[in-house]
Amino acid sequence: MSRYALKVEYHGAPFCGWQRQADGQPSVQAAIEEALARLEPGPHRIAAAGRTDAGVHATGQVAHADLARDWDAFRLSEALNWHLRPLPVAITACARVDDEFHARFSAVERRYLFRMVARRAPVTHDAGLVWQVQSRPDLEALRTGAAHLVGRHDFTTFRAALCQADSPVKTLDEITVSEHPYPGGTEIRFALRARSFLHNQVRSIVGTLERVGAGAWPPDRVATALAARDRAACGPVAPPQGLYLTGVTYPADPFAG
Amino acid sequence: MSRYALKVEYHGAPFCGWQRQADGQPSVQAAIEEALARLEPGPHRIAAAGRTDAGVHATGQVAHADLARDWDAFRLSEALNWHLRPLPVAITACARVDDEFHARFSAVERRYLFRMVARRAPVTHDAGLVWQVQSRPDLEALRTGAAHLVGRHDFTTFRAALCQADSPVKTLDEITVSEHPYPGGTEIRFALRARSFLHNQVRSIVGTLERVGAGAWPPDRVATALAARDRAACGPVAPPQGLYLTGVTYPADPFAG
Incomplete structure (x- = not known):
């Protein structure tokens, strides 16, 4: 074998x-x-x-x-x-x-990218490949909200009810929010990195941060929601078509050489 | 009105x-x-x-x-x-x-982008949005070949037989060849800029340069082909799905303000 x-x-x-x-x-x-x-x-x-x-x-x-x-x-x-x-x-x-x-x-790290496009006109080439929202989010609010989630936390709030993980405690090593040019609008990318993720964790986080970026939630409500350890405190779950599993790290790169 | x-x-x-x-x-x-x-x-x-x-x-x-x-x-x-x-x-x-x-x-400049992805595995997200080739082209050869085309020339070689333009003489202001990361391969982008283009001019140029990048044509053959002013001297025409009209310039930007 x-x-x-x-x-x-x-x-x-x-x-x-x-x-x-x-x-x-x-x-x-x-x-x-x-x-x-x-x-x-x-x-x-x-x-x-x-x-x-x-x-x-x-x-x-x-x-x-x-x-x-x-x-x-x-x-x-x-x-x-x-x-x-x-x-x-x-x-x-x-x-x-x-x-x-x-x-x-054997995996020691997973990396995800979430692509959100903010513009009024429907996307054409990227249909099914991004989450489209109508208005440009407040980037600073997104970053302030995201910062509350980095580190080791009980992520019960940001975990699907069906999640089979033994523990809701995970260490989120990175959420980087970046803005990129997009014709007629703007693109926001969320890059997340952790040893492992809970079921629906990335989409729950991005959907919650979207509320912050839209001004519907103050950034501190992310901290309150996390502390609640209650699925009901989570914002809406972002749709799947914006999410990409971009990479996995192992102690030794199996594809090197 | x-x-x-x-x-x-x-x-x-x-x-x-x-x-x-x-x-x-x-x-x-x-x-x-x-x-x-x-x-x-x-x-x-x-x-x-x-x-x-x-x-x-x-x-x-x-x-x-x-x-x-x-x-x-x-x-x-x-x-x-x-x-x-x-x-x-x-x-x-x-x-x-x-x-x-x-x-x-009223247009004084048109800009086109051509996206070529070089990798063995079929593209998934970008199906229909790029021209896929199998091997990484020689970037320096592409650039040397492209440089022959910049400036004012009779582009009869790079013009569709059906082209209705009065004159085959055009000024190509720019061909920039750049390389970008692409999972499992590499992406080559050709950015072209001119007051106006002949019918099939960009695809004829990119298809010809692809032969140069693949090593099938020496870069100087682009100059010979141009000088021939003969459609038969052109390389294959690149497929349409890699080509994007990215912008048009007017004496005053109609969308400013």
Whole structure:
């Protein structure tokens, strides 16, 4: 048996999320497992660093797969991409790894990007790829609100009711809010980094910060909401199409060299 | 009668191009004219700075329209965007202008961007929005080849057979070739600027430069091809989905203030 790490990019729209569902809904995991079955008899079961929700995108998801044959990593990625067509899923890197490598349990950091576009006119090229809001948010308010969330906290407020994590205590290492030119408006990007995230944590945070940026919430209400440790204190959950899993860090980069 | 300048963004895929066709194929011009007819009885005939081809995108096309009523510019753009839904066409700015303003004949500069992504794995989020090639081009060769084209030249080689311009002599003010990070590969952007362009000129130039970047043509062959003044000396024409009309300059910015 040989273990391979796969870096995976996908468009979230046609999928019920990363994870294979018992009812056979299209998932990214099932798409890749079915491509693997075209190479070697299955069933295949792969594991990923982040179990992204329906509609959420990835540019740097990482998964691992076990194969009986000894594959050249480049040829494996080419063959998988061939069999994944025409689905919007692409293997952008592939590497042979030790049997101890686990895409989920070996990961020491996940990075997410959330793209919000503020303008009146509907987006065209980026339809389905950003969350569109009508008015330019107050950047300083966004940053003040976000700063309350950095560090080690009980994130019960920002966690889906269905979240299966053992503990709601997580350390959020970074939320960087940046502004970028966008035709006829402006784009706000939220970059988040943590060892791991709770279910819906990023979308709950961005949806809450959006209220702050719009002036509907004072920035300090983010601190109050966090301290409440109560899901009811959270703002609206931002929609999935603005969210991207951009990268995963391991003690040693499986794709280096 | 009141004249309005419209800044227009569109996704080129569903359209036969900017220009209204006699056979009724969907065009961006017809889409906007039909939206205008929902506001005031038509027929409306609008003019644009660049008559983009089938599949070509715009982020900064400019058109002008004449209306009988005196519209508030913001309300006009909102009403047009409402009636344009769900087509991927958006009015991102709108301004009342003098009757002498003509979107096409008053323009003193057009700007185009061409996006090329070099990587093996198929693109997912950017499908239909970039030209994908397999290998990273030689950036220095691209720049050396491009430099031959800047300035005032007879661009017969880089002009579609169907081009209706009176003269093939144009002044190309800029071709800037830049490289940008892209997951699993790299993105090359070509920024071109000129008072006006011939039909298919940008795509003919980029398609020819791609041959240079791939090492199939020495950079000097671009100079030879230009000097030949012969369409047969041109490289392949790049596909439309990488091309964006990004902006148009007028003696006075109609959207300022």
